[in-house]
Amino acid sequence: MTAPVLEIGRSRLxxxxxxxxxxxxxxxxxxxxxxxxxxxxxxxxxxxxxxxxVDVSAAKNxxxxxxxxxxxDVAETQGVLACAWPVxxxxxxxxYTPLAVTEVRHVxxxxxxxxxxxxxSAVDALELIEVDYDPLxxxxxxxxxxxxxxxxxxxxxxxxxxxTWVFDAQAAGSGGAMPDAAEVxxxxxxxxxxxxxxxxxxxxxxxxxxGGEWTIYSATQIPHVMRFLLAATTGTPEHKIRVIAPDVGxxxxxxxxxxxxxxIAFAAxxxxxxxxxxxxxxxxxxxxxxxxxxLIQDVTLYANRDGTVTGLDxxxxxxxxxxxxxxxxxxxxxxxxxxxxxYKFPAYRFECTGVFTNTTKTDAYRGAGRPEATYAIERxxxxxxxxxxxxxxxxxxxxxxxxxxxPFATVxxxxxxxxxxxxxxxxxxxxxxxxxxxxxxxxxRANQDRVQLGIGISTYTEMCGLAPSRILGALRYxxxxxxxxxxxxxxTGKVEVVTGTSPHGQGHETAWSQIAADQLGVAFDDIEVLxxxxxxxxKGLDTYGSxxxxxxxxxxxxxxAKVRDKAQKIAAHLLECSPDDLEFSDGAFHVAGTPEASKxxxxxxxxxxxxxxxxxxxxxxxxxxxxxxxxxxSFPHGTHLCAAEVxxxxxxxxxxxxxxxxxxxxxxxxxxxxxxxxxxxxxxxxQALFEEAVYDAEGNLLTxxxxxxxxxxxxxxxxxxxxxxxxxxxSNPLGVKGVGEAGTIAATPAxxxxxxxxxxxxxxxxxxxxxxxERVWRALSEVRS
Amino acid sequence: MPRVTVTVDGARYTDDVPAxxxxxxxxxxxxxxVGTVVGCDTGNCGACTVLLTDPDGVPRAVKSCSxxxxxxxxxxxxxxxxxxxxxxxxxxFHEQHALQCGFCTPGMMMAAVDLLRDNxxxxxxxxxxxxxxxxxxxxxxxxxxxxxxxAAAEMRSAPTQEMPLVEAKSAEVTV
Numbered sequence: 024m025t026a027p028v029l030e031i032g033r034s035r036l037x038x039x040x041x042x043x044x045x046x047x048x049x050x051x052x053x054x055x056x057x058x059x060x061x062x063x064x065x066x067x068x069x070x071x072x073x074x075x076x077v078d079v080s081a082a083k084n085x086x087x088x089x090x091x092x093x094x095x096d097v098a099e100t101q102g103v104l105a106c107a108w109p110v111x112x113x114x115x116x117x118x119y120t121p122l123a124v125t126e127v128r129h130v131x132x133x134x135x136x137x138x139x140x141x142x143x144s145a146v147d148a149l150e151l152i153e154v155d156y157d158p159l160x161x162x163x164x165x166x167x168x169x170x171x172x173x174x175x176x177x178x179x180x181x182x183x184x185x186x187t188w189v190f191d192a193q194a195a196g197s198g199g200a201m202p203d204a205a206e207v208x209x210x211x212x213x214x215x216x217x218x219x220x221x222x223x224x225x226x227x228x229x230x231x232x233x234g235g236e237w238t239i240y241s242a243t244q245i246p247h248v249m250r251f252l253l254a255a256t257t258g259t260p261e262h263k264i265r266v267i268a269p270d271v272g273x274x275x276x277x278x279x280x281x282x283x284x285x286x287i288a289f290a291a292x293x294x295x296x297x298x299x300x301x302x303x304x305x306x307x308x309x310x311x312x313x314x315x316x317x318l319i320q321d322v323t324l325y326a327n328r329d330g331t332v333t334g335l336d337x338x339x340x341x342x343x344x345x346x347x348x349x350x351x352x353x354x355x356x357x358x359x360x361x362x363x364x365x366y367k368f369p370a371y372r373f374e375c376t377g378v379f380t381n382t383t384k385t386d387a388y389r390g391a392g393r394p395e396a397t398y399a400i401e402r403x404x405x406x407x408x409x410x411x412x413x414x415x416x417x418x419x420x421x422x423x424x425x426x427x428x429x430p431f432a433t434v435x436x437x438x439x440x441x442x443x444x445x446x447x448x449x450x451x452x453x454x455x456x457x458x459x460x461x462x463x464x465x466x467x468r469a470n471q472d473r474v475q476l477g478i479g480i481s482t483y484t485e486m487c488g489l490a491p492s493r494i495l496g497a498l499r500y501x502x503x504x505x506x507x508x509x510x511x512x513x514x515t516g517k518v519e520v521v522t523g524t525s526p527h528g529q530g531h532e533t534a535w536s537q538i539a540a541d542q543l544g545v546a547f548d549d550i551e552v553l554x555x556x557x558x559x560x561x562k563g564l565d566t567y568g569s570x571x572x573x574x575x576x577x578x579x580x581x582x583x584a585k586v587r588d589k590a591q592k593i594a595a596h597l598l599e600c601s602p603d604d605l606e607f608s609d610g611a612f613h614v615a616g617t618p619e620a621s622k623x624x625x626x627x628x629x630x631x632x633x634x635x636x637x638x639x640x641x642x643x644x645x646x647x648x649x650x651x652x653x654x655x656x657s658f659p660h661g662t663h664l665c666a667a668e669v670x671x672x673x674x675x676x677x678x679x680x681x682x683x684x685x686x687x688x689x690x691x692x693x694x695x696x697x698x699x700x701x702x703x704x705x706x707x708x709x710q711a712l713f714e715e716a717v718y719d720a721e722g723n724l725l726t727x728x729x730x731x732x733x734x735x736x737x738x739x740x741x742x743x744x745x746x747x748x749x750x751x752x753x754s755n756p757l758g759v760k761g762v763g764e765a766g767t768i769a770a771t772p773a774x775x776x777x778x779x780x781x782x783x784x785x786x787x788x789x790x791x792x793x794x795x796x797e798r799v800w801r802a803l804s805e806v807r808s
Numbered sequence: 809m810p811r812v813t814v815t816v817d818g819a820r821y822t823d824d825v826p827a828x829x830x831x832x833x834x835x836x837x838x839x840x841x842v843g844t845v846v847g848c849d850t851g852n853c854g855a856c857t858v859l860l861t862d863p864d865g866v867p868r869a870v871k872s873c874s875x876x877x878x879x880x881x882x883x884x885x886x887x888x889x890x891x892x893x894x895x896x897x898x899x900x901f902h903e904q905h906a907l908q909c910g911f912c913t914p915g916m917m918m919a920a921v922d923l924l925r926d927n928x929x930x931x932x933x934x935x936x937x938x939x940x941x942x943x944x945x946x947x948x949x950x951x952x953x954x955x956x957x958x959a960a961a962e963m964r965s966a967p968t969q970e971m972p973l974v975e976a977k978s979a980e981v982t983v
Contacts, residue, residue, distance in 0.1 A: 040901070044907070044917070047843065048910060223912045223945050698946075702948045705949070734943055736939070
């Protein structure tokens with residue numbers, strides 16, 4: 024008997040591709056229901072104003088218009104949008120209504136609605152709505168917003184401070200006292216600019232209120248969370264709500280949201296009693312969907328002259344925007360446990376203050392808190408290297424956790440189960456040609472070349488697999504972090520896997536098939552993975568935070584084990600032996616010592632279907648269900664190296680070579696992992712070089728289209744050389760860690776460190792992001808003058 | 809209301825359309841050609857890219873959000889649906905894992921088809937420049953570049969491979 028080919032570890036081509044490649048995709052916007060109407064939303068042109076009067080009567084009377092309404096018209100029924108993460112006891116929680124009722128607090132906030140027979144008529148009729156705005160003072164600057172006498176975003180709250188959250192390692196028992204002084208003290212301020220997630224598919228929703236129940240199609244990452252929150256905040260019976268996330272075109276955290284538009288469409292459908300569709304324009308996405316990042320980081324690093332860090336103090340001011348989305352306040356705190364990175368710091372303190380401003384809310388964007396933390400620590404470690412006069416790789420070696428020291432309890436209170444920073448770094452250096460490039464750099468410096476070379480290093484780790492429910496509870500998050508999977512074994516031996524994860528480009532249909540194939544001994548093509556419909560996937564907590572594989576994948580393994588255990592009893596009965604005499608291999612149960620006597624899962628399934636000859640007292644089904652709640656996080660890590668050329672006359676930056684070696688534990692599908700790394704790195708580079716959401720002094724978004732908010736094209740990005748080391752996670756049976764966010768977390772500091780490294784001889788020690796030619800040129804000009 | 813006659817993926821359609829109707833909305837809303845999608849409203853993302861014959865009858869990639877339906881009167885349009893499912897570009901995108909969420913993919917592939925007709929053996933840089941008008945948020949483009957190379961190689965080795973939209977089929981449909 025030849026050894027079976029394992030599916031796990033194979034670069035299987037994706038099952039998802041066929042419909043995507045042929046245009047037969049079920050995007051929400053592609054779905055048309057009988058009797059469906061279209062909705063358009065009038066949005067505030069003011070960043071802050073009192074609504075004096077909203078008159079929709081002319082719009083109501085326009086051709087093709089079925090109804091029009093304002094926030095006041097649905098004030099009692101539209102529900103509210105909830106924040107699921109009130110991070111402190113005294114957090115300020117503003118009322119967040121889908122349609123503004125008395126006041127608008129950011130440009131783009133929904134004010135009124137038209138429902139019409141077609142989209143064009145609905146948009147046309149928006150122009151007939153008359154709104155009297157009484158403008159109010161606008162709050163935009165984070166530090167000014169906290170000052171005495173600042174105008175208020177929420178006049179009923181007496182402050183723009185949303186919360187202050189502190190982690191003190193000494194108080195928590197995970198670290199010592201912060202040093203009063205040190206041989207080396209490095210203080211830096213970094214600004215994480217505001218970013219826009221910008222998945223290519225805009226958000227879209229259809230609400231069908233037919234038949235006394237509500238079927239909702241939404242381009243969302245979180246159909247299960249949406250169902251719960253819609254029930255909880257509108258009083259709609261949960262069992263009457265079905266949420267379907269059909270094919271969803273990317274998310275990156277931008278669809279980890281329940282949106283005003285979903286709630287408004289719900290209100291509109293209830294008003295007219297017919298299905299209502301709303302798909303936002305890109306301009307609407309940019310101005311009103313949540314943004315990411317946007318915080319000020321004040322970092323103080325204490326160290327000995329030999330480069331050993333003795334303490335790290337981090338103070339953040341984080342922009343919440345005008346309202347709180349489901350995890351807005353918690354996003355910066357996901358970084359709280361990561362500012363110490365891969366290092367052994369004896370002392371650590373973290374403080375974050377959330378601030379309201381008259382901008383659209385911030386919330387999760389790929390990495391959510393961890394890219395910010397990684398950026399700060401990896402930037403400031405470079406500064407330390409310069410200060411004590413050693414290579415930036417050497418400063419990391421002197422402080423990082425050595426591979427023999429795992430499991431390691433960090434100063435931030437987490438226990439890293441596994442890792443090998445030395446191996447990943449050595450491999451990355453070798454692939455990059457680190458030493459040769461350092462030589463070239465020295466030559467260029469000596470020659471005072473116009474184009475200088477810099478090498479940027481990012482040795483990152485992150486916490487994935489969100490999340491152990493008890494820890495979430497301790498952090499005051501409103502839900503758990505478990506995930507669910509169930510298996511249906513059909514009479515012909517084909518298998519349906521139902522997962523509570525909700526993919527939107529990650530390839531779960533393929534990867535979950537690979538896992539189930541190995542676990543059940545069923546062919547890859549005989550498995551169908553079902554997801555994203557709360558009627559088939561009844562339980563789930565959806566997809567975000569690199570959790571799907573590390574949590575949902577484990578639930579799947581557990582569900583498969585239950586099928587196998589039961590099938591073993593049935594096989595033993597059919598083979599007239601004891602279950603203990605059976606071994607499961609090569610997709611079948613074999614009698615030990617008599618391997619030709621065997622039963623496959625399919626044979627057991629047919630036996631269950633006929634139920635003619637089953638053991639006494641056994642239920643005639645092989646189906647199973649499992650829910651997995653992780654006991655800890657997983658900790659991918661890796662080393663990213665960027666060699667960048669910087670033109671010291673024009674400020675232009677060209678990435679010459681980008682190498683990443685990631686350790687995401689065991690890999691289910693190398694092809695998919697590599698794709699995730701490429702895309703993640705692209706978004707990390709984008710933050711470093713290209714993207715920034717900018718508001719003017721009146722709170723208008725200046726970067727409200729893809730013409731102004733410059734997400735990179737193929738022409739803007741380099742070839743990425745990616746490789747892996749494999750240190751299996753010890754915290755789950757697959758040894759997996761998660762990969763969705765790694766590239767984004769790692770890449771940004773690698774690129775900026777490279778730029779700053781190139782400019783060190785000129786005395787430059789920082790360039791604010793994004794490092795556009797102008798910003799680089801200005802940084803050089805400042806030190807030259 | 810202006811009347812247009814357009815041949816789309818080999819079938820001819822005649823319709824009255826409001827003059828302001830964009831080609832992409834005509835394709836999607838009136839013809840049900842929902843393989844072509846809308847990703848932005850400023851002509852930047854390229855998700856809506858289709859091939860449209862120019863006055864000489866040569867198919868060219870256009871962003872169908874930047875063309876009025878009436879401008880396509882008398883022309884032939886090829887959408888992703890014309891590729892059939894087994895086109896070298898489709899196969900290469902699948903085999904090179906050049907798509908994740910897949911939203912940009914129809915437009916990206918149509919742009920690639922156009923690029924490869926002009927340049928059957930492009931370099932990396934030529935591919936990256938040639939696809940500059942099509943944005944992808946998932947892949948970092950690297951596997952898209954690989955896929956275009958792979959498709960180019962296959963199409964060079966089998967030059968009889970029929971380009972989409974060379975000639976319309978005889979089907980005649982009036983809506």
